[in-house]
Amino acid sequence: MIKNEHVPIMVEEILSFVNGKNNLSILDCTFGGGGHSKKFLERGHFVTAIDQDDYSLNIAEHLKKKYQNISFYKTNFVNLDMLNLNKKFDFILLDLGFSTNQLNNNDIGLSFKTDSNLNMNYLGGDLDAYKIINFYDKEELQRIFNKYGEINQSEKLAKYIVNRRSIKKINTNYELIEILRNSGVNFRSKKIHFATQAFQALRIESNHELENLIIFLKKVHNFLKFDAYLAIISFHSLEDRIVKKYFKENIIKNKKIFQNNKDWGFNNLTKKPLTASRLEVIKNNRSRSAKLRVGRFIN
Ligand SMILES: C[S@@+](CC[C@H](N)C(=O)[O-])C[C@H]1O[C@@H](n2cnc3c(N)ncnc32)[C@H](O)[C@@H]1O
Incomplete structure (x- = not known):
């Protein structure tokens, strides 16, 4: 079965x-x-x-x-x-x-509850969250966080990520969550996990939803x-x-x-x-x- x-x-x-x-x-x-x-x-x-x-x-x-x-x-x-x-x-x-x-599949890494390699691509295309987070330029990052995550301080977040990845590439969901937590950005986090908006943005972009x-x-x-x-x-x-x-x-x-x-x-x-x-x-x-x-x- x-x-x-x-x-x-x-x-x-x-x-x-x-x-x-x-x-x-x-x-x-x-x-x-x-x-x-x-x-x-x-x-x-x-x-x-x-x-x-x-x-x-x-x-x-x-x-x-x-x-x-x-x-x-x-x-x-x-x-x-x-x-x-x-x-x-x-x-x-x-x-x-x-x-x-797909949510329960750690290789895809859609969940912020389990640590996995940054991916989020559930449709098998070329793009994934690792490439976006580590290689998109600041303006592109800002665009997706703003448009797909509806994050008000998207510029601040993009800048912080670009800064952090210049020290060390961001490899996993937990590393990303730690970065989001320390970014100083106010996420809409009353009812939802504070990483929800950023994860949503990366998932939408990764899969061209x-x-x-x-x-x-x-x-x-x-x-x-x-x-x-x-x-x-x-x-x-x-x-x-x-x-x-x-x-x-x-x-x-x-x-x-x-x-x-x-x-x-x-x-x-x-x-x-x-x-x-x-x-x-x-x-x-x-x-x-x-x-x-x-x-x-x-x-
Ligand atoms: C919410 S689930 C559907 C669940 C299904 N109705 C059921 O009852 O089991 C969404 C599914 O759509 C697929 N999907 C999403 N976007 C797709 C796309 N652009 N092309 C093909 N499949 C897609 C995903 O792979 C996933 O399996």
């Missing part, structure tokens, strides 16, 4: 859009531990799954032994249009970010059937802002009146994003920051 520590988020909310429907074709672009995909498979739907992660590939292989209706592509979801899928889908899901399996989302959104309409659902779960405000803007720009006001000068658009099914129930947050703390936005595709 392959170990899977990821608990899928907002499952009931997601399934509520497909209840009572049969034989749907589902595209799960962030397969992760396969939690959402499995729920669709159990209901007899057909799943095409994508994830860049090797461990997800193993989980998908395992799932295939029980369910025949799944195909898996190990790639970045920005490559959606290069997979020769030759079909459109009734439901497309993006459950962004990283899985608990926002660029990936933007590229994906430029293509996804080509893969939606008429009346299909596009459901996106995001975990930080920078992602959610992009998703909100996307649905707003492509909203259908009245029947077939497309705002975007294109021949397609969405009915926005979540004027306000759905969030996890209190019970789910108690059971699974990761769900506390999840925001689900869903649009219904019309063309």
